[in-house]
Amino acid sequence: MEPDLFTAAAEERQEKDPAGSPLAVRMRPRTLDEVVGQQHLLKPGSPLRRLVGEGAKGPAGPSSVILWGPPGTGKTTLAYVVSKATNKRFVELSAITAGVKEVRAVIDGARRATGGFGKETVLFLDEIHRFSKAQQDSLLPAVENRWVTLIAATTENPYFSVISPLLSRSLLLTLEPLTDDDLRGLIRRALADERGLKDAVTLPEDTEAHLLRIAGGDARRALTALEAAAGAALDKDETEIALSTLEETVDRAAVKYDRDGDQHYDVASALIKSIRGSDVDAALHYLARMIEAGEDPRFIARRLMISASEDIGLADPHALPVAVAAAQAVAMIGFPEAALTLSHATIALALAPKSNSATTAIGAALDDVRKGLAGPVPPHLRDGHYKGAAKLGHAQGYVYPHDLPEGIAAQQYAPDAIKEREYYTPTRHGAEARYADAVEWTRKHLGRRRS
Structure with a gap:
């Protein structure tokens, strides 16, 4: 039996007996207006609206769509909605388990359905990035001849994972992670909707907050956890899903952490102070609490970059590049993999030698400037290019230092008001010992002595 017949049969059973389907399936939107999040794709006149025939007066658009975004952001849902809105058969395949044989079977079935019943087909291919180049090539005839409307989903950058001929024939839509407000609306709809829990249970604020944290922006995960917790509560003859019930159901304790309250700042402060104190284990503990509580990984990465300059500085000049690289990686990959990158950077920073000399140096210089100790630039240092x-x-x-054997010229560089000031006081921790020797040598050759 062909894969599309299995899909059609399952869809028919779902429509006849929706109560027997998982909550995430029952709450699947039936129209674009019911889709949660992705408002940038749902504006009037948007390519997605035109794809389903809303306001489309011009020539037909591409018959292939690539949906790129994190898990749980609605890629399968959008494919399903397109098929419903256009009254087309919906066939779903996964690139993990399907191959060229299965794809050709679906395409052959689609051609027969179009010819025999006038019913066009939407082929939803999940995780297309797992298909080889040859497997992706097998899709091209169906796309070019419009035998199917191909909707392919990927969590990987399609410019690297999808062949150029298919990409050039496709409408590329980028899905954004769902926000807490998006998920909150979905959860509350599922609690009340006739297709959902029909007000059988209520969700207190603390339980809802924990549900949002463990969902991690994934709508499917949120609804699956909600359904399990609701079932556990009703088994106890309770109509309110207590926090403890949700914790037991998902086997994940609620972390006491408010991203907008004291815990947010207290735990972040403890992370940085643990790094400053070189306690790698404590630092990892606080990092884990922030990750588990759903903290924005970009916020954590920013704090690590600050720590690299504030507390490590020249004692390990490689610390800042490590922190910056971590921030760039986090921005590209997101959770859950970003936890590994943040751990990498946290361990490196915690175990690095420490120096706050860069912090105190700029602080002292700024203090003098704010007190008015500035003065005119010495004449020989001023611009002479006019x-x-x-x-x-x-x-x-002006003496050009490169013309001298030692590469340093004993001339006045600072304004008169601060020419005797020494802002930088190096430590001899780690690599900064080299800077300590260098600053002693340069001050001597500039004709200055340390005060």
Whole structure:
């Protein structure tokens, strides 16, 4: 039996007996207006609206769509809605288990359905990035001849994972992670909707907050956990899903952490102070609490970049590049994999030698500037690249350090008001010992002595 016949039979059973389907399936939107999130794709006149025939007066658009986004953001849902809105058969395949044989069977079935019943087909291919180039090539005839409307989903960058001929024939839509407000609306709809839990249970604020955290922006995960917790509550003859019930059901304790309250700042502060104190285990503990509570990984990465300069500085000049690289990686991959990158950076920073000399140096310099200790730039350092500069004495008498054997010229660089100030006091921790030697040598050759 062909894969599309299995899908059609399952869909028919679902429509006849929706109560027997999982909550995530029952709450699947039937129209684009019911879709949660992705408002940038759902505006009037958007390509997605035109794909389902809303306001489309011009020529037909592409018959292939690639949906790129994180798990649980609605890729399968959008494919299903397109098939319903256009009254087309919906066939779903996964690139993990399907191959060219299965794809050809669906395409052959689609051609027969079109010819025999006038019913066009939407082929939803999940995780297309797992298909080889040859397997993706097998889709091209169906796309070019419009035998099917192909909707392919991927969590990987399609510019790297999808062949150019298919990409050029497709409408690429990028899905964004669902926000807490998106998921909150979905959860509350599922609690009340006739297709959902029909007000059989209520969800207190603390339980809802924990459900949002463990969902991690994944609508399917949120509804699956909600359904399990609701079943557990009703088994106890309870009409309210207690936090403890949700914790037991998903086997995941609620972390006491408010992303907008004291815990947010207290735990973040403890993370940085543990790194500063070189306690790698404590640092990892606080990092884990932030991750588990659903903290924005970009916020954590920013704090690590600050720590690299504030508390490590020149004692390990590689610390800041490590933190910056971590921030860039986090922005590209997101959770859950970003936890590994944040752990990598946290361990490196916690175990690095420490120095706050860069912090105290700029602090002292800023303090003097704010007190008005600035003064004019010495004449020989001023810009001399304009007519008349020499008459003003600008850039006259400047000694070019590269012309000297030791590469350093004993001339005044600072304004008179602060020419005796020494802002930088290096430590001899780690790599900064080299800077300590360097600053002692340069001050000596500049004709200055440390105060």
